[in-house]
Amino acid sequence: MATGRNHRPATSRSRGIPEATVARLPLYLRALTALSERSVPTVSSEELASAAGVNSAKLRKDFSYLGSYGTRGVGYDVEYLVYQISRELGLTQDWPVVIVGIGNLGAALANYGGFASRGFRVAALIDADPSLAGKPVAGIPVQHTDELEKIISDNGVSIGVIATPAGAAQQVCDRLVAAGITSILNFAPTVLSVPEGVDVRKVDLSIELQILAFHEQRKAGEEPTGAASEADTAPPAAPPAVAVAKRPPESGSDGDLPAVMPA
Amino acid sequence: MATGRNHRPATSRSRGIPEATVARLPLYLRALTALSERSVPTVSSEELASAAGVNSAKLRKDFSYLGSYGTRGVGYDVEYLVYQISRELGLTQDWPVVIVGIGNLGAALANYGGFASRGFRVAALIDADPSLAGKPVAGIPVQHTDELEKIISDNGVSIGVIATPAGAAQQVCDRLVAAGITSILNFAPTVLSVPEGVDVRKVDLSIELQILAFHEQRKAGEEPTGAASEADTAPPAAPPAVAVAKRPPESGSDGDLPAVMPA
DNA sequence: GTCTGTGAAGGAGTTCACAGCT
DNA sequence: AGCTGTGAACTCCTTCACAGAC
Numbered sequence: 001m002a003t004g005r006n007h008r009p010a011t012s013r014s015r016g017i018p019e020a021t022v023a024r025l026p027l028y029l030r031a032l033t034a035l036s037e038r039s040v041p042t043v044s045s046e047e048l049a050s051a052a053g054v055n056s057a058k059l060r061k062d063f064s065y066l067g068s069y070g071t072r073g074v075g076y077d078v079e080y081l082v083y084q085i086s087r088e089l090g091l092t093q094d095w096p097v098v099i100v101g102i103g104n105l106g107a108a109l110a111n112y113g114g115f116a117s118r119g120f121r122v123a124a125l126i127d128a129d130p131s132l133a134g135k136p137v138a139g140i141p142v143q144h145t146d147e148l149e150k151i152i153s154d155n156g157v158s159i160g161v162i163a164t165p166a167g168a169a170q171q172v173c174d175r176l177v178a179a180g181i182t183s184i185l186n187f188a189p190t191v192l193s194v195p196e197g198v199d200v201r202k203v204d205l206s207i208e209l210q211i212l213a214f215h216e217q218r219k220a221g222e223e224p225t226g227a228a229s230e231a232d233t234a235p236p237a238a239p240p241a242v243a244v245a246k247r248p249p250e251s252g253s254d255g256d257l258p259a260v261m262p263a
Numbered sequence: 264m265a266t267g268r269n270h271r272p273a274t275s276r277s278r279g280i281p282e283a284t285v286a287r288l289p290l291y292l293r294a295l296t297a298l299s300e301r302s303v304p305t306v307s308s309e310e311l312a313s314a315a316g317v318n319s320a321k322l323r324k325d326f327s328y329l330g331s332y333g334t335r336g337v338g339y340d341v342e343y344l345v346y347q348i349s350r351e352l353g354l355t356q357d358w359p360v361v362i363v364g365i366g367n368l369g370a371a372l373a374n375y376g377g378f379a380s381r382g383f384r385v386a387a388l389i390d391a392d393p394s395l396a397g398k399p400v401a402g403i404p405v406q407h408t409d410e411l412e413k414i415i416s417d418n419g420v421s422i423g424v425i426a427t428p429a430g431a432a433q434q435v436c437d438r439l440v441a442a443g444i445t446s447i448l449n450f451a452p453t454v455l456s457v458p459e460g461v462d463v464r465k466v467d468l469s470i471e472l473q474i475l476a477f478h479e480q481r482k483a484g485e486e487p488t489g490a491a492s493e494a495d496t497a498p499p500a501a502p503p504a505v506a507v508a509k510r511p512p513e514s515g516s517d518g519d520l521p522a523v524m525p526a
Numbered sequence: 527g528t529c530t531g532t533g534a535a536g537g538a539g540t541t542c543a544c545a546g547c548t
Numbered sequence: 549a550g551c552t553g554t555g556a557a558c559t560c561c562t563t564c565a566c567a568g569a570c
């Protein structure tokens with residue numbers, strides 16, 4: 001999963017919904033929406049689970065945290081569940097969102113159909129490049145960073161998306177938070193530090209690939225050759241302390257940006 | 264985290280590295296690379312942990328799975344750790360990657376600097392739109408979907424990135440798998456079904472926002488007003504079975520695409 | 527004295543398996 | 549008979565706290 005976690009330690013006594021369950025609700029919602037469009041009236045936990053890519057026990061347990069909206073011997077009413085999950089996720093209200101950093105990625109996000117169809121509305125696009133100002137992207141004119149605070153308070157925005165290069169992210173984050181934003185979706189490959197009470201979720205494209213590479217590597221070393229590479233079994237058990245790096249230290253600047261700032 | 268999990272049930276007896284640890288290795292690697300560029304020779308678990316956004320106990324435990332490369336009383340040698348983690352993740356080798364679907368998102372991915380700086384190399388960009396064929400994106404000419412199988416086998420590609428609209432994703436996935444791809448990073452909002460042995464990781468933009476909205480909603484209903492909205496406390500405890508949806512069923516097609524296919 | 531490495535305790539999430547309702 | 553709802557077992561992950569190496 002492409003996700004950085006960052007949330008209250010779940011210590012609060014609240015008899016709330018487990019994080020893992022919350023993270024799956026959007027999956028269920030998507031599957032249910034598809035069923036709804038096909039006018040399917042009810043689903044069993046088995047059917048819905050397979051459409052959402054989970055197993056049915058998990059799904060039933062998840063729904064039990066929401067209050068158990070099914071009927072034994074029958075299944076779940078599709079429309080009713082769509083409503084309940086939407087409400088639980090807060091999607092029955094309108095969430096204005098600002099996107100900061102309108103490079104390729106920012107533009108992709110602005111064009112993303114999945115936002116509008118849920119409760120999200122792109123309230124503004126913001127970029128530091130003055131030459132972008134006024135240009136429409138996905139039908140919305142880009143505004144300059146100078147306007148950031150005004151845009152946020154005028155529109156009552158509480159969710160911000162950061163799609164800037166890594167170097168600008170913390171600074172943008174600070175301004176968003178100061179302006180009143182309390183939830184941030186961060187696409188820049190940086191760890192953002194935020195005050196208590198602000199939620200950050202992270203999507204990091206290269207991390208996901210690295211995780212895939214890890215598993216891919218394992219596959220390669222499994223069946224085919226008996227000749228395991230030196231890396232496969234146990235690491236050089238001796239803790240070498242002052243050891244030297246065996247590899248050219250990957251010099252050259254990292255250039256670790258998500259998409260591009262307009263050149 | 265924006266991540267769909269999908270991996271072998273971890274039942275295999277292997278004394279392997281826990282998934283949760285693998286998912287953090289890229290974070291450590293990023294922080295270490297930054298230290299390396301500043302020529303910092305060693306770090307303590309505390310310092311590195313805070314740079315990576317985790318706590319130090321977790322970090323030490325994680326490293327203990329790799330074989331404990333630190334020195335008590337001192338810390339970790341930065342260069343050496345960079346090497347060990349890179350090796351563990353399989354980044355000391357070259358991973359050719361194809362990106363299918365060159366809309367805004369595909370273009371953003373092609374331009375993404377974080378790939379090249381790790382072991383990844385964009386071997387080809389593929390799109391179904393003939394009018395895109397030959398046009399360079401991020402310096403790489405887009406090729407037509409017809410070439411997909413040939414590209415993959417010619418370049419020995421084992422990792423594919425799907426950035427097409429949802430409707431095309433499963434079909435593209437099937438072709439990728441048939442052509443020999445064994446790891447897929449999926450940006451399309453669909454559950455892909457793949458045969459045993461193929462890894463899929465999912466990044467879903469709208470899911471992340473929905474999770475934020477959930478928490479945002481909670482915040483709103485916490486301190487400020489004592490007047491809790493009807494949604495806040497317990498759900499309508501009665502399991503209404505045949506209940507009617509209380510909300511207009513969000514009609515209108517979902518339009519659930521990630522970025523755009525070239526119009 | 528400092529900081530790592532790691533057993534042991536604790537907590538979160540998943541799966542099992544069956545009781546209970548329709 | 550069929551399918552949900554859920555305690556209980558189990559597995560995975562995190563945190564604690566301190567022994568051990570420098």
